[in-house]
Amino acid sequence: MPTDTISAIKLSLAWVPLATPISDAKVFTGRQKPLTRVAMLFAEIETADGHTGLGFSYSKRAGGPGMYAHAREVADSLIGENPADIGRLWNKLVWAGASVGRSGLSTQAIAAIDIALWDLKAKRAGLPLGRLLGAWRDGVPSYNTSGGFLSSPLPEVLDNVEASIASGIGGIKIKVGHPDPKVDLTRLEAVANQIDGRVALMVDANQQWDRPTALRMCRAMEQYGLVWIEEPLDAYDIEGHAALAAAIDTPIASGEMLVSAAEHFAMIDARAVDFIQPDAARVGGITQFQRVTARAEQAGLMMAPHFAMEIHVHVSAAYPLGTWVEHFDWLDPLFNERQILEGGKMMLSTRPGLGVTLSDQARAWTEASCRIDAKGCTDHTHG
Structure with missing residues (x-):
């Protein structure tokens, strides 16, 4: 039986505005400013056989653009890989950027991709994750x-x-x-x-x-x-x-x-x-x-x-x-x-995978996105 492979990965950086700025104790003690928005990193994986997976990571303050940039640099290492080999692929991703560490921002960036792989796997099985x-x-x-x-x-x-x-x-x-x-x-x-x-x-x-x-x-x-x-x-x-x-x-x-x-x-x-x-x-x-x-x-x-x-x-x-x-x-x-x-x-949702799909609003709040495939990385501009 032919093995399905990862054909493309789309990465997106979006910002979710909060209706009202919020503060916890870190604000009242002067360590942080009130939170006004959340940065979201989305990963959308496509396979040669037409399967898809959605994953996301986030940052509540600084770090969103950095996560997006790191994911953009390492994601191409998965093109042509078997999406079912999630443990091995996580290891491949983390070592692709290991010089900046195997925790923190680097692993938060690849989390979106890892979660997308699990979403894809569950969808292929026809099961909620x-x-x-x-x-x-x-x-x-x-x-x-x-x-x-x-x-x-x-x-x-x-x-x-x-x-x-x-x-x-x-x-x-x-x-x-x-x-x-x-x-x-x-x-x-x-x-x-x-x-x-x-x-x-x-x-x-x-x-x-x-x-x-x-x-x-x-x-x-x-x-x-x-x-x-x-x-x-x-x-x-x-x-x-x-x-x-x-x-x-x-x-x-x-x-x-x-x-x-x-x-x-x-x-x-x-x-x-x-x-x-x-x-x-x-x-x-x-x-x-x-x-x-x-x-x-x-x-x-x-x-x-x-x-x-x-x-x-x-x-x-x-x-x-x-x-x-x-x-x-x-x-x-x-x-x-x-x-x-x-x-x-x-x-627990009865829908396959995570059971969620991106809304038009998520697309509207997108600041940057790129599509990575065998031909390379194509960046898209957003107004």
């Missing part, structure tokens, strides 16, 4: 984050809580880490009262506490029965996370800012978290995400992937232990399809 990966469940408990940013006044946050619960969400996460701890505790008390046990509750400090503050704040929050306290410390303070996890009853979650499987291994092996939070787009795609989840399962950890629900509902459905998926509607305009919430869960 979660089923291809070996789903354990039809739906994954889902929580909302986008309604609880520190930049939102408390009355607005409370309105968002009601809207999220009405939509079928299973949990609410609010941002904490404000320089004034009284602000955090006041907002948490109000949200907890508003929820009144109807759904789960989590908080996220976005790495803005030092060790003494984290211990003090986590202890003050124990009374609320939180599912987890997220990123109480710097993402790379593994020792601090481990000590904190051992000192309090509330589970600790972290991992979204780690940009390689190896960094996640270090956190897992140190028992630094109860919930590991990998992001497929940041660790290098689904190929590397599966390495993380294999280690996490072995350690008996729960999982709650970060952002990108269109990808993470599939990998979460295929994780054997307890897991949540984060609901963000920011990327909705990019796709023709929507994720479905029912009874507190995000349901």
Whole structure:
């Protein structure tokens, strides 16, 4: 039987504007400016037999153009390759750009291509990606984050809580880490009262506490029965996370800012978290995400992937232990399809692959694109 081969790869850089600038603790502590848009890197793969795959990666601040440029440089190494050989192709891509490292921006760039290969593989099998990966469940408990940013006044946050619960969400996460701890505790008390046990509750400090503050704040929050306290410390303070996890009853979650499987291994092996939070787009795609989840399962950890629900509902459905998926509607305009919430869960799509296709709006927001095939790379201009 003839082997199908990759005939072309289209890469696109698009920008998703946010309706309202948002701020978490990193803004209130002066480390970042409010977020106004998200950079998206799309990879669309075509094969000689007419199969296609779609993948994406992203950056919430600097880095989008760099990811696009790196992917553009290395993608030609896949032309003529068998798209089914995903592990080998990931290795080929990462070594094509290894002089700038095998983590961080370089692997976030190839994540879009890796995810497109998995989407293609699942489509060829006629299966949703979660089923291809070996789903354990039809739906994954889902929580909302986008309604609880520190930049939102408390009355607005409370309105968002009601809207999220009405939509079928299973949990609410609010941002904490404000320089004034009284602000955090006041907002948490109000949200907890508003929820009144109807759904789960989590908080996220976005790495803005030092060790003494984290211990003090986590202890003050124990009374609320939180599912987890997220990123109480710097993402790379593994020792601090481990000590904190051992000192309090509330589970600790972290991992979204780690940009390689190896960094996640270090956190897992140190028992630094109860919930590991990998992001497929940041660790290098689904190929590397599966390495993380294999280690996490072995350690008996729960999982709650970060952002990108269109990808993470599939990998979460295929994780054997307890897991949540984060609901963000920011990327909705990019796709023709929507994720479905029912009874507190995000349901696994019945459509093949990721189950999403790019919308006309995604094309309209595209700033740069190129098509790479056996003849070379053709750049396209966008007005």
